[in-house]
Amino acid sequence: MTRMRWLVALVAALSLFAAACSAAEDAADTATDAVGDAAEAAGDAAEDAAEAVEDVVDGDDDAMEEEDAMEEEDAMEEESAEIATDYGVTEDAIRIGLSADLSGPFSALTSVIVDAQTAYFDRVNENGGIAGREVELVVLDNAYDVPTQLDNYAELADESEDGVVMISQSTGSPHTSAIAGDLADDDLIAIPLSWYSGWADQEFGSNVFELYTNYCFEGMNGVEFLVEQSGEAAPTLAIVSRPGEYGQDGAAGARIAAEALGLEIVYDGEGAIAGDDFTPVISQLVAAQPQIVWFTGSPTELAQIFGGAAAGGLTALWSGSSPSYNVALLDTPVGPALDAFYFHSTYAALWNANDSAGMQDMVSEITARIPEGNYAQSDTYVIGWTEAMFAEAVLEQAAANGDMTRAGVVAAANQVTVDFQGLAPDQSWTGDPNDFAVRASYIYDVVLADATPTTPITEAGSSGLSLVKENFVGSVAAGFEFTEPCFVSEG
């Protein structure tokens, strides 16, 4: 007991001391800050004046662009006074929320996405921000857990100055679906890390703005591509998927393609992946001996089931939804079999995979800003980068409309057409989902010999994928009447 009391006394004394110190320093800080601010303001004014003079002197020598830019800036500065705001936007800051999985099973990927968004908005801020305001990211961890996601949402949606104006990352289908209704009630928009076809449903996902194509169209394109590759008119098909919005949406797409193309489904494992042991799925796959397989699951599950089926003697061609595959699988014993049988499908162009302006820009910016980045997962940067492009486009539009309230941001998001500069198909969310939904996917062949090791992870390597189809829209996907989600989980 004596020792305890001593400890308590010591801690109390220390904390008092600490409080006193920090408070005193705070006071000093505020003073210097104030002085600094004043100086900065003066400097800014001087700079502005200098620029204006320069402008006059330069006259017409420079291209019109610069002047335009200046005018725009001026216009924005004027606007910033008039823009209507409610929560998350103040005179000098715009708060954007992220509820990402940073400690759960997908944290390797989502932390990369958060990095990319941070890098993007750092640059936006260096170039003067949006509507003269600095973008501030509020990063929360949802640990891939629905209750935590709901806690995060309450914090982000708070109707006070602590709230945010939009959510630029919401990891997970079930997690985003848990907040979809509240998003509509609170007039907030969210970008999901989930490509569920239900987000296009205006009743359910009206405020969820999904980027690129969805699992369902991807499944249609994938199956159609596999049919093409197999060289047969109607190969036998097997579908293997996780249960839930992700897995069953992908499986539904594959089934729609099978019906349209007249394929026989010899094994329908929709929702069959459950638990840590996959013997039943493998044994049924091997028994059914399909010629092509569509897979929607996680990389670990792919390795188990694909590897197990290959060991069991299955020589089918495989492809699967984008999240099913990861470059790290090439380091495992299933690497050679993936090389031989697997095609990777994605929604956006991969790291350094084309020469478009957007790609060059992203690669140079990210390597400069994140020198110690996680380049083992470099293919994931594009997701965060394009999410940030979308968020910026929406906020710019809202600023141009003079309404940066949450409702204004929703309206702006329904107006914009985002030009992803070759990173992904351009996209808008205006009108009927059947018209605006993106139906194109990218398909890559796995080439093990091209894969270079990714240690140390700070050096960019090649993930051993060679592009087979860019912006591929199969006949099934093109002709599909998209009036409702392929898989419905809401009653």
Add this chain to the structure above:
Amino acid sequence: MRGRPKLFTSYEADSAIFPTSLQKWLAAAGILLLFMLPFDIPFFTGPVPRAFPDSWPLLGGRYTLLGQIPILQDGIPLVRFLGDSNWLRPMTEVLIFAIAAIGLNILAGVAGQVSLGHAFFMGAGACTAAVLGGPEDSELFWGLGLPIWIWLPASGIVAALVGILVSPTAVRLRGLYLGIVTLGLVFIGIHLARVFPQIAGDTESGRRYPEFDIRAWKEGSPQVTISSEETVTGWFGLNAFTVTERQKVYLFCLVVLLAMAFFGKNLMRSRTGRALQAIRDRDIAAEVMGVNEAKYKMIAFAISSFYAGIAGAMWASFLGKVAGNQFSLFISVEFIAILLIGGAGTMSGALAGTFFVILLPELVEKATEWLAEQDSGISGAIGDFLLTEGPGDFGPISEPNVAPGWALNVFDWNVVIYGVLIVVFLIFEPLGLFGIWIKIRNYWKGWPFSY
């Protein structure tokens, strides 16, 4: 000698709800505090001197001691609680989990049957609520659209029936064996939820759960709204008592908790409670004295599962949308931790343990957030040492948006610290928070003499 603990002059006094008047007053104060918590009532807001005048020698311009406390900077609030803040969410969760913790306390603390299957019974309750209270017109899920006064008690009753089905194993099995078998129930429950999506909803995203609104029958607008956006202004004619949805839900859960706690406390004082304690202390001896072991173990399981079922239904309703796999082993383990940290066998221990275990991750998170914001003074130096704030910086904690290296990010550390705190707490205080209370009480018992 009045009010001395452990000094009783009659049997009635020994088995009173509050054996001492101190306990009575503490309990009353605690309940009052819980009721006031969701409100924010500054009784006095006047200017408080935040700093000494510049003219003062030495102290000039420095903060006064009171000015150090951020809350005080707006005035002196005599009663200043959470108000309609985000903290109400975890607080409501605490109340709901406390209901289930009381249930497990009756089973494990009073009757000595440790169960790792509490999440399973919570899930059973939640599923009952979903089916009875869910909308009738759903194409995918079963639903009867019944009002809360049917589904809430029914969820407890169905869970209790499931508990009765399980109880025969408890007669056969003892100690850790029973623990692991009930752990198996959790896995079986999650599997059942997967097999019957009509009941439990989609495997990953689950289904919507009925809200707390009170209706007489199936009418469209509820008689008493609880889970709705509608704000009620001016209860008791006071502006301070303007309640929003969050506050109403909190108060509703508090009322249910108090009712359940009162029932549990009384149960422990009854014939049944004494029989259960006898079984815990020595089951054979209890049988010798005429306690029917099988019957009372069944009762213990039934009551405990009843509490779990109610809590499960309320939790699902509070979250709004839950999948079957949320009722996982992690929840069961959390309850065992709650029980041990609070101190098994006592009502107040169960409540205190829930506060500790549920709020701990929140507090850890807030602490690291605070640390990351500091850049001056001692706290800043600590933060500088602990945090990796960019490439090339060294520290065991990395900011969330610094790429993964060997440093864990703040959110990983929250999990680690949570685990370590459980270990450290149990090592230093094996009897839990209740043990601390006993120590404090014993200190004052003989005060000013040590013995």
Add this chain to the structure above:
Amino acid sequence: MLSVLAQSDVGWFATFFNTIVKGLAVGGVYAIIALGFVIIFKATQVLNFAQGALAATGALFLSFLVFDRPNQDAPQGQTPATWWRAPFAGDGFPDYGEQWASIVLISVLAGVALALITGKSISGWAIGSFFAAFLACRWLATREGFTWLDEPIVSLIVAFAVAVGVGVARGWRPPVQIGIGAAATFVALVVIAAIDNEWIEWLGNLVIAVILGALFGMILERLAIRPMVGEPLFSMAVITLGLEIAIRQFANDSVKILNRPILAPWEGDPLDPASDGGFFAGGVFYNWSWFAILFAAAISFVAVFLFYRSKLGVAMRAVSFDQEAAMAQGINVGQVFAIAWAFGAGLAVLGGVFATQPPISQEGSVTVLTALVAFRALPAVILGGLDSVQGAAIGGLLIGLAEIFAGQYLARFTDTLGAGYQTIVPYVVMLGVLLVRPYGLFGTPEVRRV
């Protein structure tokens, strides 16, 4: 996996036999982990829920030890050496001088380490100061003027020097252990270097990983379990749950890049399609790892069986029989606890390593699922009886067989049973057996007295 492909029409017996071997292999992993549970439970009465975290951590140790990637560009005629054979060779390809310098250095270090650890009263001080000094070095390394500390091996040496210094200051005089340890390590390293065989090197790494895991277990026991002796069983179980939560997060963070390959020698080279990590018999595929698992399980059981016949093992059995009586006989109960945890943790590491291999996992790498293998093994422990060594073996094999057989032969009833039914088969089997035999198949019934 590609060189030969199976025919699709396989005889029923071939499939049946394959399923048996596969089931036994899964059961073998469960048995190894269950054995770890049993040893710790017998000695300390603790059901160690942290076993999964220990397994994942130990498998990670191994993956760190075999860090070099298979497709690293190797100079002509050389295979990359593991770090403990050539710490000075920054590129992983040691020349003659580097290799000898390394061998001598490591031998001396190993000797000193042995002496420090076995030195009675100062081991805590030495180990503590070692870790403190190492962390301090790593911290200093990022500071101006200390960049020479940047190489991990330099920090290690400095930390070692500090540890020896502290040891000497606390009254430790270098004893013969240094000589013994150094000589043994020297001989071992020279032999390993001379043979230069992938298998021996990997097994060496495995042994080091198991030893590291065992040390880790001992440290956990000392920090978290020893203070709890005499407290209620469930308090101790919850402490191990707290440990599990805390340690697992470290392990999970390390596999955030998804995979940490352990490069088992039987795996075959991922770049070489001809090596397939197994063989076909009767048209069905058998992984080499299945047999490696059975072999490892057999070795661990023999080792534990022999250990229980040694002096220390008898002491452990005495402690598990009656702690106070054993203490009265002069048995050092604390030491017995430490040894039991070392054994349990070492077995967890072994189980964790094999949980990364087929048939449990096809990836050959540590993933977030590796730690879950302990929860899958729990029914095996309970089925066999919490305090029975042969129970762990038989329970593990039975549960493995039940799971794989259900997965193989009930697959066509998936629609009725529900996807993932195989994961609850172990629990159903366990429940059925326990209702008949409440203390498992071989567990000691608790004597019920009034």
